[in-house]
Amino acid sequence: MTAEIHTDKGVMKAMFFEEDAPGTVANFVKLAKQGYYDGVLFHRVVPNFVIQTGDPTGTGAGGPGYSIPCELTGNNQYHDRGVISMAHRGRDTGGSQFFICHNRMNTKGLDRHHTVFGKVIEGLDIIDEIRQGDRITKIVINED
Numbered sequence: 689m690t691a692e693i694h695t696d697k698g699v700m701k702a703m704f705f706e707e708d709a710p711g712t713v714a715n716f717v718k719l720a721k722q723g724y725y726d727g728v729l730f731h732r733v734v735p736n737f738v739i740q741t742g743d744p745t746g747t748g749a750g751g752p753g754y755s756i757p758c759e760l761t762g763n764n765q766y767h768d769r770g771v772i773s774m775a776h777r778g779r780d781t782g783g784s785q786f787f788i789c790h791n792r793m794n795t796k797g798l799d800r801h802h803t804v805f806g807k808v809i810e811g812l813d814i815i816d817e818i819r820q821g822d823r824i825t826k827i828v829i830n831e832d
């Protein structure tokens with residue numbers, strides 16, 4: 689299964705780590721298929737760190753109205769360039785917000801604290817072009 693994350697700056701294609709984070713992947717896929725992410729802003733952009741989105745309010749405080757547990761024990765729980773990981777405000781409080789990493793150097797402290805559930809495999813250059821206020825236009829899930 690893959691995803692096409694369509695943004696104002698172009699399309700990023702991502703693969704999922706279903707074996708390592710099955711619940712997080714299932715939650716993301718469900719929300720994407722419902723159109724939850726359509727039109728949502730990148731509300732937080734920290735150069736050389738992450739781009740963050742997934743809050744329908746655009747404030748960084750919103751979510752789907754429920755929380756999912758962290759999945760931190762899988763083999764792919766390392767934050768590297770292009771990694772997609774679940775944002776939260778404390779363990780087991782994630783829901784819809786996620787971030788994509790700019791590099792490994794500044795994100796290794798997130799390892800095993802935030803659930804890594806995928807990675808951008810095409811369109812990595814888009815990560816560097818995203819600015820605060822840019823939008824996801826839609827996410828297409830491909831069940832290959």
